[in-house]
Amino acid sequence: MLFEKKKQLTNDVALTIIKVLSFLAVALLALIIGYLIFRGVHKSERTESDVLPLSTLADAGFESAEPPVIVIANGKSNIRHLSWFTLRDMALGKVASLRKISSTDAPFFLYVEDSALEEASALLGIESRQIAASGAVVASRDEILVQAKDRKGSVLILSRGKEAGPADLPSGFREPVLDLYVLAANSSVVQLYGNNRVGTLSSDDVVGLLSGSVSDWSLLGGGDIPVDVLDAQKLGEQAAVRELSTREGSTAVMPASWYFHAKQEGLSIDLLKSERIDSGPNITWEYLTQPTVESGKYGGILSIIGNTFVMVALTALVAAPLGIAAAVYLVEYARKGRLTSIIRAGIDVLAGIPSIIFGLFGLLVFVQMFGWSFSLISGTLTVALMVLPTIIRTSEEAIRSVDRSLREASIGLGATRIETIVKVILPSAVNGITTGIILAIGRAVGETVALIYTIGSSTDFVKNLGSSARVLSMHIYLTITEGQSFDRAFASALVLVVVVLTINIIARVLMTSSTRRQRGKSND
Amino acid sequence: MMGKGLLSSDRARSFKERSGRVFLLLCALVSVATVLLISLFIFQQGLPMFGDVPVSQFLFSADWRPSGDPPSYGIASFIYASFVVTFLSLLLSTPIALAAAIYLAEFAKGRTATILRSSIELLAGIPSIIYGLFGIAVIVPAVRNTFGGNGYSLLAASIILAIMVLPTIINVSEVSIRAVGDELRQASVAMGATSWQTISRVVVPAARSGIITAIVLGLGRAVGETAAVLLVGGNAPIFPTSPISMGRTLTMNIVTDMSYAEGTHMSALFATAMLLFVFILALNLVVVSISRRSRMEA
Numbered sequence: 117m118l119f120e121k122k123k124q125l126t127n128d129v130a131l132t133i134i135k136v137l138s139f140l141a142v143a144l145l146a147l148i149i150g151y152l153i154f155r156g157v158h159k160s161e162r163t164e165s166d167v168l169p170l171s172t173l174a175d176a177g178f179e180s181a182e183p184p185v186i187v188i189a190n191g192k193s194n195i196r197h198l199s200w201f202t203l204r205d206m207a208l209g210k211v212a213s214l215r216k217i218s219s220t221d222a223p224f225f226l227y228v229e230d231s232a233l234e235e236a237s238a239l240l241g242i243e244s245r246q247i248a249a250s251g252a253v254v255a256s257r258d259e260i261l262v263q264a265k266d267r268k269g270s271v272l273i274l275s276r277g278k279e280a281g282p283a284d285l286p287s288g289f290r291e292p293v294l295d296l297y298v299l300a301a302n303s304s305v306v307q308l309y310g311n312n313r314v315g316t317l318s319s320d321d322v323v324g325l326l327s328g329s330v331s332d333w334s335l336l337g338g339g340d341i342p343v344d345v346l347d348a349q350k351l352g353e354q355a356a357v358r359e360l361s362t363r364e365g366s367t368a369v370m371p372a373s374w375y376f377h378a379k380q381e382g383l384s385i386d387l388l389k390s391e392r393i394d395s396g397p398n399i400t401w402e403y404l405t406q407p408t409v410e411s412g413k414y415g416g417i418l419s420i421i422g423n424t425f426v427m428v429a430l431t432a433l434v435a436a437p438l439g440i441a442a443a444v445y446l447v448e449y450a451r452k453g454r455l456t457s458i459i460r461a462g463i464d465v466l467a468g469i470p471s472i473i474f475g476l477f478g479l480l481v482f483v484q485m486f487g488w489s490f491s492l493i494s495g496t497l498t499v500a501l502m503v504l505p506t507i508i509r510t511s512e513e514a515i516r517s518v519d520r521s522l523r524e525a526s527i528g529l530g531a532t533r534i535e536t537i538v539k540v541i542l543p544s545a546v547n548g549i550t551t552g553i554i555l556a557i558g559r560a561v562g563e564t565v566a567l568i569y570t571i572g573s574s575t576d577f578v579k580n581l582g583s584s585a586r587v588l589s590m591h592i593y594l595t596i597t598e599g600q601s602f603d604r605a606f607a608s609a610l611v612l613v614v615v616v617l618t619i620n621i622i623a624r625v626l627m628t629s630s631t632r633r634q635r636g637k638s639n640d
Numbered sequence: 641m642m643g644k645g646l647l648s649s650d651r652a653r654s655f656k657e658r659s660g661r662v663f664l665l666l667c668a669l670v671s672v673a674t675v676l677l678i679s680l681f682i683f684q685q686g687l688p689m690f691g692d693v694p695v696s697q698f699l700f701s702a703d704w705r706p707s708g709d710p711p712s713y714g715i716a717s718f719i720y721a722s723f724v725v726t727f728l729s730l731l732l733s734t735p736i737a738l739a740a741a742i743y744l745a746e747f748a749k750g751r752t753a754t755i756l757r758s759s760i761e762l763l764a765g766i767p768s769i770i771y772g773l774f775g776i777a778v779i780v781p782a783v784r785n786t787f788g789g790n791g792y793s794l795l796a797a798s799i800i801l802a803i804m805v806l807p808t809i810i811n812v813s814e815v816s817i818r819a820v821g822d823e824l825r826q827a828s829v830a831m832g833a834t835s836w837q838t839i840s841r842v843v844v845p846a847a848r849s850g851i852i853t854a855i856v857l858g859l860g861r862a863v864g865e866t867a868a869v870l871l872v873g874g875n876a877p878i879f880p881t882s883p884i885s886m887g888r889t890l891t892m893n894i895v896t897d898m899s900y901a902e903g904t905h906m907s908a909l910f911a912t913a914m915l916l917f918v919f920i921l922a923l924n925l926v927v928v929s930i931s932r933r934s935r936m937e938a
Contacts, residue, residue, distance in 0.1 A: 123834055124834065126836060127834035127835060127836040127837070130836040130839075131747075131835065131836060133739070134739040134743050134747075135739075135743060135747075136739075137735060137736050137739030137740065138736070138740035138742075138743035138744070138756060139756070141736065141740050141756065141759055141760055141763065141806055141810070142755060142756060142759040144763065144803055144806075145759040145760075145762055145763050146759075148763075148766065148770075148771075148774050148803075149762075151774060151778060152770065152774065155777065437667075438667050438670055441663065441664050441668070442664070442667045442668040442670065444664055445661075445664035445665055445667065445668040446668060448664075449661055449664060449665070450668070458672060459669065459671065459672055461672075461924075461928075462669075462671040462672030462673075462674075462675050463671045464924060464928075465675050465921065465924050466671045466674055466675055468857075468860050468864075468920055468923070468924055469675075469678065469864070469917070469920060470863070470864025470865070470866065470891065470916065470920065471864070471866065472864065472866045472891050472894055472895060472913070472916075473678060473682065473864070473913055473916065473917055473920075474678075476681075476682060476894070476898075476910065476913050477674075477677070477678045477681055477682070480681045480682075480685065481677070481681065501670075501674050504670065504674075505671065508671070532653055532656070532657050533657060533660075533661075534656060534657055534660040534661075558765055561767070562765075562766070562767020562769065562770070563767070564767065564768065564769040564867045565768075565866040565867045565891075565895065568895065568898075569898055569899070589767055589769045592769050592770075592773060593769050593772075593867065596772075596773065596776065596871060597871075602776075605773055606773065606777075609769075609770050609773050612767065612769075612770065613766065613767075613770055616765055616766065616767060617762060617765065617766075619765075620761060620765040621762075624758065624761065
């Protein structure tokens with residue numbers, strides 16, 4: 117009795133463990149997909165910035181004075197924040213497009229309201245005629261609003277007007293956050309001490325510094341110097357800059373223009389860089405529909421998606437006829453014997469060869485021997501050879517399961533074998549064959565290693581078979597290995613995963629529908 | 641008298657028939673030709689290295705300094721790293737994969753079976769570069785926080801590989817478990833065995849060769865995997881002393897230096913690929929001999 121009970125208990129425990137372990141696979145899939153979606157949709161990127169983000173200033177309880185001008189941008193520009201340094205570059209005519217400033221790439225235009233010209237030039241430390249000479253349009257408010265409305269990349273500097281308070285934002289425009297303050301410090305602070313120096317400061321670090329809870333620079337990775345916070349606003353520009361350049365360990369929040377003037381005078385003042393957490397939507401419509409800029413640092417991935425589709429279509433175009441023909445041979449013609457077993461062994465071995473070996477083969481044969489260099493054709497042929505076994509195996513199964521009676525009827529009606537194959541067998545096996553091709557496409561679309569030394573990395577849309585073409589998987593690989601933004605890698609990864617999973621689901625649906633049809637037939 | 645026209649059309653038909661057959665045969669031979677060409681090219685590039693570097697030094701020295709003076713081309717650390725990563729990944733994935741295969745073959749019905757099966761299929765479909773990215777973002781920090789070190793390690797690579805080879809092991813072992821005759825199960829149950837006893841003492845032993853094949857296939861995938869391990873393994877050309885130290889596998893070694901290597905260095909990379917290729921071929925032979933032996937037993 118006791119023995120029976122123990123036996124039953126072991127049984128239950130073992131079966132539960134089996135169930136739990138097997139559902140771990142489902143959990144893993146859910147975790148991976150869920151994480152990819154989360155990171156693909158939401159970004160929270162830490163970037164280094166010369167200016168103090170306004171949010172950090174607010175956290176530190178610093179009351180910043182209202183800017184003397186209002187800066188707005190076209191609503192479609194997607195500019196979220198503008199630093200004093202960027203604004204200055206804009207006013208000097210050094211900015212040609214938005215590609216490095218926002219997620220939208222468009223030619224840049226600056227408009228300055230005539231009554232705001234003086235304030236703007238004072239704020240940015242540029243003479244007003246320099247602004248006018250930079251190509252900026254200086255005109256009345258109504259006029260520049262009309263002109264800027266149709267230009268995606270337009271930024272407008274408007275006067276604040278006599279009456280205080282926020283001006284009404286004209287429709288079709290947005291007001292980016294203006295970061296006009298910097299955290300400046302005496303040069304002693306940012307020097308290298310042994311192997312250490314003060315790094316990029318997080319919002320908490322800045323708050324700690326200004327509130328006095330961080331009393332020594334060594335706490336932030338710098339030298340053993342006490343922190344000395346100056347109140348720059350109270351001191352005024354001249355005094356603040358003078359104090360800062362002479363007092364060791366001193367630091368102060370000040371308008372970027374003060375720092376800039378002091379630097380021009382050669383005073384020993386430096387900037388402490390601070391961290392900006394750029395959170396928000398990651399994958400956006402702009403990301404999907406814009407060309408790539410600087411190997412993916414800026415801009416979108418439109419051309420890369422295009423390249424991927426071209427590569428995959430060509431791969432299928434090469435591999436499908438070959439694979440289907442091989443499958444037809446194996447089912448319809450191959451007799452038991454040495455030749456057939458060699459062919460079968462060849463397919464099995466080919467299926468097991470790691471993609472890195474295929475990559476080397478493509479490099480030696482297509483890239484070097486045929487002299488096609490890193491190109492679409494080299495990459496495509498390499499991947500086509502790789503996916504060949506997938507197509508052969510699935511097609512073979514599909515062709516084999518075509519009813520014998522169909523074959524016999526066709527031959528009986530006087531058709532030749534080839535005619536039977538082309539007109540009877542292949543049409544009835546079409547679902548299974550399509551499944552094979554789709555599965556192969558799914559593999560081709562995600563392949564990376566076989567492409568590293570074959571397809572090249574140009575981010576332009578391919579012009580011909582000989583041009584170098586970056587595809588999605590390679591783009592993710594390069595984005596990571598070149599140490600660019602992780603968030604961008606995840607946005608591309610989400611696109612790739614959605615494509616791959618869609619392909620797999622289509623293949624699965626096709627497969628079930630074809631087996632169901634066959635089952636239905638055999639039930640008749 | 642038969643018309644001449646009919647005869648010649650018969651001849652044309654049979655010519656078409658024959659040339660069609662030849663064309664199909666040629667297409668079927670592409671795979672074989674590819675395998676042969678791959679071996680030819682890899683060996684042609686790799687073998688010259690042994691003129692400069694003795695085989696024993698290549699295989700047993702852990703000193704990889706291709707740009708040193710004199711240069712040294714020992715890949716023992718990479719062989720060892722490949723071994724560790726593969727072994728660990730199979731250690732992690734085999735229990736899960738076996739459990740899933742048993743569950744799918746013996747118990748799963750209806751919707752649960754569909755969910756489990758689709759999940760496994762989708763896991764198989766995820767590209768390795770995505771696994772690598774996931775590894776950097778999730779597994780590497782997890783290893784760093786749990787075991788210390790910087791996280792980029794053989795262990796992280798093994799964990800990622802374990803997930804990647806799951807579908808291979810599950811699918812092949814499920815098929816072999818399913819193939820076990822029902823009379824064996826019924827006999828076992830009739831003798832009063834519980835379902836666990838039936839599975840562990842009758843079904844799994846009967847499906848042994850299929851399960852071993854599954855694990856060998858998983859091994860082949862793990863050894864040859866490149867993109868994912870490259871991103872999480874650390875890629876340091878040192879002899880790894882523990883699972884949490886960084887390491888470079890054979891595949892990582894090929895990819896890393898290929899872009900700039902020249903002369904003997906380049907040749908050494910192809911020799912590394914040669915070793916990998918021969919190993920994969922040997923695994924194929926193992927699979928073939930297992931299935932042949934099991935067919936003979938049956």
